[in-house]
Amino acid sequence: MKKKVSIIGVPMDLGQLRRGVDMGPSAIRYAGVCERLQNLSIEVEDCGDIEISRNYSVEDENTNLKNLKxxxxxxxxxxxxxxxxxxTDSFPLVLGGDHSIAIGSLAGISKHYKNLGVIWYDAHGDLNTAETSPSGNIHGMPLAASLGLGHKDLTSLYGYAPKVKPENIVIIGARSLDEGEKELIKEQGIKxxxxxxxxxxxxxxxxxETIAYLKEKTDGVHLSLDLDGLDPNDAPGVGTPVIGGISYRESHLAMELLEESGLITSAEFVxxxxxxxxxxxxxxxxxALMGSLFGxxxx
Structure with a gap:
């Protein structure tokens, strides 16, 4: 891993309707992320937060997607x-915010790689589109949008699509998938x-197995870690908890193994x-998981 890390906060809760996740970046900073990484002899640059517009309309007459614009x-x-x-040759570490922020993360990252790999550590697949989503919440759509599936305002973001290929994705910890997502996983052959x-x-x-699957065919790997991938007993402060999740210690082991592999080139925690x-x-x-991911x- 690079010895310079740039932290980017995204205080956004517009991808769903449950308020509070916009305070996630502040909570993570308060929990000592900068100090934790600096103690590992990593140069840390805190880039502050992305500006989030509050001038929005929940409903759009042309789509059921919430807060699309x-x-x-x-x-x-x-x-x-x-x-x-x-x-600048720095490692981007993005702090969410709801998981819709991955649309922007992957758009900015993927243009630097020919075959970007993605590890989606999450209880959910986030593979819905406007047609399959039961709620219209965009935080359930970022992986589909990054595959080029969904509303053009999301799929064509930053001027190109798709951002990732289905064969370069690994989802870990899934236990709540909508019917449309299940069909898409089978159609696209997503691991x-x-x-x-x-x-x-x-x-x-x-x-x-994930490392072996991605190692030879990707030139960079983005880790997108949703805290609801963990069991609610270990990570209660999430908007869509699903019981029976990955344990705290299993998650540390996962981060330690990924660090040893040297594969991870960018990450977000949402x-x-x-x-x-x-x-x-x-x-x-x-x-704590970021600590393990960085050695x-x-x-």
């Missing part, structure tokens, strides 16, 4: 910032480790909602 505008700003960070596979194979095998949290526990978990060892 505002999400697209914020995603464009994030893409520009991530692009700039990579140009998924549901909680059944995590339980059956163990996290070591899951990550080792869906920390302090309003729903217990004494900033979920933000602290996020920071923190027990001994």
């Amino acid at each position: 505002a999400v697209a505008e914020a995603s464009e700003r994030l893409a520009q910032k991530v692009d700039q960070v990579i140009e 998924v480790y549901t909680m059944h596979e995590v339980d059956r194979l163990g996290m070591t095998t899951v990550i080792e 869906e920390v909602n302090p309003i729903l949290d217990e004494k900033n526990k979920t933000a602290a978990v996020a920071v 923190e060892k027990l001994l």
Whole structure:
């Protein structure tokens, strides 16, 4: 991993209707992310937060997507910032905000790679489109949009599409998939480790297989980690918790193995909602996992 990390906050809660996740970046900073990485002899640049417009309309007469214009505008700003960070040879570490921010992250990152890989560490597939989404919440659509599937304002963001190929994606920890997402996974041949596979194979095998699957065919790998990928007992402060998730210790092991692989070239940690949290526990978990991802060892 690079020894310079640029932190970008995205205080956005427009990808869904449950308020509070816009305070996620502040909670993660308060939990000591900068100090944690600096203690690993990493040069840390905190780029501050992307500006999020509050002048938005929840409903759009032409689509059922919530806050489409505002999400697209914020995603464009994030893409520009991530692009700039990579140009300086720094590792972009994006703090969410709801998972719709991944649309902007991937738009800014993927232009620097011919075959970007994506590890989607999440209870959900986030593979919905306007046609398949039960809610119209865009935080359930970023992976589909990055594949070029969905509304043009999201798929063509930053002037090109798609941002990632289906064969370069691995979803880990899935346990809540809508019917349209299940069909899309089968149609596109996307590799998924549901909680059944995590339980059956163990996290070591899951990550080792993921590394082997992505290593030869990608020239960079983006980690998109939704804190609801973890079990709610370990990460209670998320908007869409799903019981039966990945444990705290399993997640540390995953981060440690990914760090050892040297594959990860960018990352984002999303869906920390302090309003729903217990004494900033979920933000602290996020920071601890970042520590492992960047090389923190027990001994």
